[in-house]
Amino acid sequence: MYEPSVREQAVQLMRSGVGTAETARRLGAPRGTVSWWKHQDLAKHGQLPGRKQSTCMHCFGDELNRSAYSYLLGLYLGDGHISHPAQHKVPSLFITCDDKWPGVMNAVESAVRQVFPTLKPCRVRRPGCHNVKVYSKHLTCHFPQHGPGKKHERTIALQPWQQEIVDAHPWEFLRGLIHSDGCRITNWTTRTVGGVEKRYEYPRYFFTNTSTDIVHLFTDTLDAVGVRWKASSPRSTGQINVSVARKACVALMDAHIGPKH
Incomplete structure (x- = not known):
């Protein structure tokens, strides 16, 4: 003593x-x-x-950028996964980004930096795409949906604290899902008016996923923000397509999400 x-x-x-x-x-x-x-x-x-190498609201009571997390959660459910090979001590988060959309890739990296401010994400080149990657022991704290097998083969449900964040930042969550497994396209058709053929264009949003749970999270959030939608399930692929086509709803999506870039 x-x-x-x-x-x-x-x-x-x-x-x-x-x-x-x-x-x-x-x-x-x-x-x-x-x-x-x-x-x-x-x-x-x-x-x-090593303490400054990780941030975690659960383990250390750190502040979490909830808006950025809501966006990153949508990205993770769409095009993300956590890898933890036996030879690696620390698991890694991958968000796969198509090289066609560099603006989306920048937004993904920015969100990772905001959610994990003490870490340094990197970009790993793959054919036609890059994986935005970050290492942390606390990835499963942030994404408890991680588990063995493919997402559409297991239950995907948000924890109460995650649902609270999505409820507070629904548009960021929707934006993450659209940036991963969705798109905005412009359809067109022609009509003959007064003997003159005219071309009409109309934009719409699509979201496609095989997991019924993830699709329900997407449509439930659309309902929460007042966006009307329709769903179809092609038999050949097993994927579920959700479309937003009403003019007012598309305008609302444009105001908060917009096309990929």
């Missing part, structure tokens, strides 16, 4: 740059004891080695 003054003196020495061994020698205390004092002091000030 040591007096509090001895412990405080040791902490002050180490804060000034004196090493653990030298501090122990000067104060005549065991090196292990001095190391423990240093550990407790670093923990008290949130400065443990």
Whole structure:
């Protein structure tokens, strides 16, 4: 047992740059004891080695950029997955981005940086696309939907805290889903008016996914923001297509999402 003054003196020495061994020698205390004092002091000030390498609202009570997370959650459910090979100590998050949409890829990387502000994402080249990738021990804390097998082969349901975020930021969630598995296209048709053939164009949004759970999350959120939709399921692919075609609803989607770029 040591007096509090001895412990405080040791902490002050180490804060000034004196090493653990030298501090122990000067104060005549065991090196292990001095190391423990240093550990407790670093923990008290949130400065443990490796602590700044990860942020987690669940493990450390860190602030979470909820708007960016809602967008990233939509991306993860669409084109994301978490990989944790046996030879790697830390799992990695991949969000696959088509090279046709560099603006979307930039938005994805920006969201990753906002959700994980102490980490540095990278882009891994693949044929026709890039994976925006980041490593963290806390990925499954952020995305508890991770599990073995394909998403459409298992139940996908949001945790209450995730649903709360989506309810608060529904358009960001929808934007993430559209940027991953959706698109905005322009259909056209011709009509003869007064003997003159005229071309009419009308935009619409599509979202396609094989998981009925993910489709329901998408349509439930559309309902929440007042967007009308229709769904169809082609027998050949097993995929479910959700379309938004009403003029007012398309205009609302344009105001919050817009086409990929």
